[in-house]
Amino acid sequence: MRGAHTIPAMREQDIMAVITSQRRLTDPRVLLGPGDDLAALLLQRQGGGGAxxxxxxxxxxxxxxHAHAVSWDRIGRKAVHRSLSDVAAMAGRPLATLAAVVVPTSAEVAEIEALCSGLNAAATAWEAPLVGGDVAIQRDAGGPLTISVTVLATADEALGPVSRGGGRAGDVLLVTGHLGGSLKPDGTGHHLDFIPRVDEAHAAADLLGESLHAMIDISDGLGRDAARLAAASGLQAQINMARLPLRAGAGAMDALQDGEDYELLMAVDARATVPASLEGRHGRCPLTVIGSLGTWEASTHRVVVTEPGGTQLDGSKFGWDHG
Amino acid sequence: MRGAHTIPAMREQDIMAVITSQRRLTDPRVLLGPGDDLAALLLQRQGGGGAxxxxxxxxxxxxxxHAHAVSWDRIGRKAVHRSLSDVAAMAGRPLATLAAVVVPTSAEVAEIEALCSGLNAAATAWEAPLVGGDVAIQRDAGGPLTISVTVLATADEALGPVSRGGGRAGDVLLVTGHLGGSLKPDGTGHHLDFIPRVDEAHAAADLLGESLHAMIDISDGLGRDAARLAAASGLQAQINMARLPLRAGAGAMDALQDGEDYELLMAVDARATVPASLEGRHGRCPLTVIGSLGTWEASTHRVVVTEPGGTQLDGSKFGWDHG
Structure with missing residues (x-):
């Protein structure tokens, strides 16, 4: 990894590995460092009740x-919702957001107003007020619209942060909603208009309690994100391709690899009573059993995807690496 | 401000005004919203002791x-130190940092390693561990290295957050260290290598207690930042140009307008005993009386700068708007 390698040879995951490898997080306040959906801190003045x-x-x-193809309020909303999806994946309660924006030189004032309106509306709607920010203007015409959103949340009082790494052998794998086809050819679609599963995560935490072992949100594709949950739990995942809940127009391969579903993948104790759906502020969404966690010595795949005909695929290869 | 105006006609302050005008922060958890050095939240489980x-x-x-001119560990360090300077300006104690990075396509692996090393080293040195981050690669060759650093801190237990707006008529204005000439022609200089005044802020809070009324860090130039403190306090500032503590090679106008000093400007009760210097982990720095807060009906300037000959200048015009 050393030497005068330029970036096109690296993937973003490789860069994150460089960063993470340099971490020496021995600070006792850090309950969870980099590598999960969110980090978790214990404030000294807390009794330990909630991180x-x-x-x-x-x-x-x-x-x-694609900023030229969609209205900028939807871009602002997406930026906030992406961070809230990480809050959902930890079963957290949103607390506040911050936004840093770099605006391209070609932007129009009305576009910036729409962007800010979208950021603010989404943050307010989810009780995560935008309490701070920073704005800069790109220096060169080639610099793109860039938005970073920081989110703060509090962990579930009873469960604490629900991490990726709590899965146990024998757990069933459940997924909320439908998967695949999140990006339409015109740049719109579910990836812009999804609802972060904050409420559904709370409902699952309330209904399942300690049986909810691990959780991740599906941003880079079910295959890749299932591999992350399985790896963090020290197990393999098996997924039954025929069981995947598909978005209208999407096939099972789309469900495995498209990403930007922002649905939740949960590992739940097999003895728990699992509801068929979960309540959110915009209605109920289905909860589907798609596989299980365990160890299968016959396969070296982190995620063993079984096709209807019985063929087994390496699911961890399905998905994308967009940082 | 509406219509098809493109960005070159706006300054970043104007954009911030657009954003801030849309804010409706009625959330009781938000003690200080946008507009100060940092926002302040009261967590519900706290007794109110520290925000x-x-x-x-x-x-x-x-x-x-200028990323081509300096080693990237210094860039990483500057990014963290800039955020810590805001912590100092509130008399806060650093708690944690997060970094989001967009890497240009031309970057080399060794540069990214250096950047991460600089971010981590600075964060660790100031007890603000880097607990999370995000990395993306620019899509086009024109996209610049972009780093956003989020900082969390806790307010001083006794004083709470020391905001910009607490200044009172008759307060003396004090500045730490020396001002001006922060950027050398080769791109290096104080703006890269400054030490955030976190320790000095604590020392001032301990020594001055409730007499420390208001504070801001000087990032955009003394003139502009003094105007912010004065405006937030509902007062005017007067600054005696002959008293400005100058960095070697800098003149009084440089001290007013160069910016990136990352020194602290404080408004302190005139009856308080003010020390001549403050202790930090890298030595002592001078503390200089440069003026006062009040109302001067004879002048419409927010910041009245008096030259040695008696001429008065509008100090709020000195500084730059770099977001």
Missing amino acids: LLLGVDQVIDGLHV | LLLGVDQVIDGLHV
């Missing part, structure tokens, strides 16, 4: 949105 | 650094 959750995520024109 | 401080700041190649 503070925090994380940052970016939305960049050309990578996560 | 959580948080803010985000950016470092962008071409605007705040």
Whole structure:
């Protein structure tokens, strides 16, 4: 990894590995460091009852949105909702947001107003008020619209932060909502208009309690994100392709690899009573059993995807690496 | 401000005004919203003893650094130190940091390693561990190195957050260290290598107690930042140009307008005993009386700068708007 390698040879995951490898987080206040959906801190003045959750995520024109194709209020909303999806994945309660924006030189005032309106409206709607920010203007015409949103949340009082790494052998894997086809050819679609599963995560935490072992949100594709949950739990995942809940127009391969579903993947004790759906502020969404966690010595795959005909695929290869 | 105006016609302050005008922060958890050095939150489980401080700041190649001219560990360090300077300005204690980075396509692996090393080293040295982050790669060759650092801190237990707006008529204005000439022609200088005045802020809070009425860090130039403190306090500032503590090679006009000093400007009760210097972990720095707060009906300037000959200048015009 050393030497005069330029970036096109690296993937963003590789860069994150460089960063993470340099971490020496021995601070006793850090309950969870980098590597999960959010970090978790224990404030000294707390009795240990609830950790503070925090994380940052970016939305960049050309990578996560096409700023010329959609109204900027939807871009602002997406930027906040992406961070809230990480809060959902920890079963946290949103507390506040911060936004840092770099505006392209070609932007119009009305676009910036719409962007700010979208950021504020989403943050307010989810009780995570935008309490601070920073704005800069790109120096060169080539610089894209860049938004980073930091989110703060508090962990569930009873469960604490629900991490990726709590899965146990025999757990069932459940997914909220429908998967695949999140990006339409015109740049719009579910990836812009999704609802973060904050309420559904709380409902699951309330209904399942300690049986809710691990959780992650599906941002980079079910295959890749299931691999992250399985790896953090020290297990393999098996997924039954025929059981995947598909978005209208999407196939099972789309569900595995498209990403930007922002649905929740949960590992739950197999003895728990699992509801068929979960209540959110915008209605109920289905909860579907798609597989299980365990160890299968016959396969070296982190995620063993079984096709209807019985063929097994390496699911951890399905998905994308967009940072 | 509406219509198809493009960005070159706006300054970043104007954009911030657009954003702030849309804010409706009625959330009882928000003690201080946008507009100060950091926001302040009261967590519900706290007895009110100490607020959580948080803010985000950016470092962008071409605007705040020249990435081709300096080693990237210094860029990482500057990005963290800029945020810590805001912590100092509130007399806060650093708690944690998060970094979001967009890497240009031309970056080398060794540069990214150096950047991460600088971010981590600075965060660790100031007890603000880097607990999370996000990395993306620019899509186009024109996209610059972009770093946003979020900082969390806790307010001083006795004083709470020391805001910009607490200044009172008759207060003396004090400044730490020396001002002006922060940027050398080769791109290096104080703006890269400054020490955030976190320790000095604590020393001032301990020594001055309730007599420390208001504080801001000087990032955009003494003139402009003094205007912010004065405006937030509903007063005018008067500054005696002959008293400004100058960095070697800098003149009084440099001290007023160069910015990136990252020194502290304090408004302190005139009856308090003011020390001549403050202790930090890297030595003592001088504390200089440069003026006072009040109302001067003879002048409409927010900041009245008096030259040695007696001429009065509008100090609020001195400084720059780099977001």
